Amino acid sequence: VRKLSRKYTKDITVSAEINSIQDLVRTPADERALLTLLILREGTRTSSPLIPYIMTFLLSAHEHIPSAWDHTSADGAARRAGLVNVDGGAALIMAADALRKAIAKDYNELAPRAIEKLPRLLGLTGPDIVDVTKLYTFQNFAEIWLAIRSRSIENNGYGALVPILCLMNHPGEGEVSNVNIGINSNGNMVLKAKRYIKRGEQLTLSYGDLSAERALLVYGFPMSVWSKLPSLKGFES
Numbered sequence: 001v002r003k004l005s006r007k008y009t010k011d012i013t014v015s016a017e018i019n020s021i022q023d024l025v026r027t028p029a030d031e032r033a034l035l036t037l038l039i040l041r042e043g044t045r046t047s048s049p050l051i052p053y054i055m056t057f058l059l060s061a062h063e064h065i066p067s068a069w070d071h072t073s074a075d076g077a078a079r080r081a082g083l084v085n086v087d088g089g090a091a092l093i094m095a096a097d098a099l100r101k102a103i104a105k106d107y108n109e110l111a112p113r114a115i116e117k118l119p120r121l122l123g124l125t126g127p128d129i130v131d132v133t134k135l136y137t138f139q140n141f142a143e144i145w146l147a148i149r150s151r152s153i154e155n156n157g158y159g160a161l162v163p164i165l166c167l168m169n170h171p172g173e174g175e176v177s178n179v180n181i182g183i184n185s186n187g188n189m190v191l192k193a194k195r196y197i198k199r200g201e202q203l204t205l206s207y208g209d210l211s212a213e214r215a216l217l218v219y220g221f222p223m224s225v226w227s228k229l230p231s232l233k234g235f236e237s
Contacts (some may be wrong), residue, residue, distance in 0.1 A: 064220035
């Protein structure tokens with residue numbers, strides 16, 4: 001909110017909307033939902049310096065996460081059918097559907113309020129007006145919400161989107177990550193090398209001890225990866 005205030009200090013309308021965000025965001029779920037809407041909006045700005053970063057969310061970050069698959073579309077239905085046919089697939093689909101239902105709840109509770117209270121920030125008025133009915137659909141919202149969840153870095157209990165850092169992959173099978181994250185004395189995130197890293201070598205960051213279910217449902221790992229991971233005890237029941 002403070003950063004937005006500094007950017008739009010001279011725009012009275014935007015400043016007023018920014019100041020109203022604290023009243024609009026009542027829960028952590030509201031916070032993530034609003035961030036989702038703002039990222040959707042930012043992705044429509046042709047002059048935004050954040051476009052290359054944001055497009056990674058819009059184009060691919062959610063693609064292999066089952067909760068993003070729209071069962072009413074041909075592609076989504078085919079992906080779901082393929083997952084159901086693997087061992088334990090029915091339970092995975094049930095879990096994915098439960099999460100999608102929770103996302104729908106966040107969308108229905110926050111989106112209408114945000115569109116009403118933040119018309120300038122969300123592009124209903126001012127320059128670069130957007131088509132609300134096309135941009136802020138539930139499907140678009142779910143895809144970006146899931147992308148944020150899969151890419152955010154934990155910081156003091158909150159999920160933070162850190163450009164470049166949040167695009168790092170988990171190390172491959174049998175490998176160990178070559179960087180980790182630290183917090184310096186100023187409270188800033190710092191990327192630290194764990195060993196010597198060669199020029200051109202990919203930086204990898206551990207996502208923690210992954211189960212097959214978490215690897216698929218949260219991060220969208222391909223079946224060739226998540227099927228080799230241990231399953232959560234009692235997950236299918």
